[in-house]
Amino acid sequence: MAKRILVVEDNDLNRKLFTDVLRASGMEVEPIADGNAVLGAARSFAPDLVIMDIQLAEVSGIDLILAIKEDASLRAIPILAVTAYAGKGDEDRIRDAGAEGYLAKPVSIGPFMQAVKALLPDSNTDSAAEQ
Template sequence: MTGKVLVVEDNELNLKLFCDLLEAHGYATLAVRDGRDALDQARAFAPDMIVMDIQLPHVSGLELIAAMQGDDALRDVPIMAVTAYATPADEERVRAAGATSYVSKPISVMRFIEAIEALGRSDGA
């Protein structure tokens, strides 16, 4: 499945890597560098899935995930958290916030794409 992916990431190198990988696999992307813009951008873009960094300035990815879960237009959009927080407790906390999947940084390119494809297959399930 291909579709539209909103990528929320403040690190320019990671943002470029994620968008380039997604676009190489047929996805349309919208990059959001500032988490404060993520909700409005997500509503306007209507993504099929979201890639969310957890450690963002100004607002955390966990707060954004919770806000998206509470938004009628976004609550059913699957979210893949991408974070340097890599302990089992961190993953549990991220999933408890509402993330559908979780990938730790530094990412493996294959693992990232596999997680995106799995997320696409679970869309609407």
Template sequence: MATRILVVEDDLLNRMFYHEVLGARGFEVQMVSDGAAVLDEVDRFAPDLITMDIQLPHISGLRLIRRLQRQEETKGIPIVAITAFAGKGEEQRIIEAGARAYLAKPVSVDKLVGAVEGLIERAH
């Protein structure tokens, strides 16, 4: 069975990019564009890894990361945080919230694939 990745991203072009890149590597990819739908989709799809945009409609990615890390059934899911807001101290704040990797937009194919594959390897 393919490794399942939930892509949480509100920008359509970014979602398409992540889907194409990760799908081409053999991952099963499901996408969510609204922060309010993330928790339900995590329960339904049971991802092995999540890529999380930080600036989302309705609820921030940072808040979602914290919530996922507090729940027993989801705290083991590795999260790659991806954000265009790469201000000073932002990476530290995101890692402290529970993300295991941080990428600043725009994200290159190599950085995205490297972060995802590295976390999946460490999880197994």
């Protein structure tokens, strides 16, 4: 069964890139541009992973991470924060909010997919290649 990923990104180009790369890897993707729609989309789509932009137009990605982690039906979903915020202390702040993963933009496809696969539950990420 395909892994389900909710991509929260208000930049059209980044959202399309993430969605295309994930779909090409056989994943089911629900792209969301509007931060206000995230909680409803997460409840209805039931993703295995949320990829969260931090700098959204309508609402802070950090606030959305906190809201997801406070919701009993969503809190177990891992979150990968992808952000242009790469200043001192930003990663700590984002992880303290509840994000299990963090990538600074610009993002390269290899590290992006590595981070995604590392956070997916029951993910068998090339374990034979690591031996």
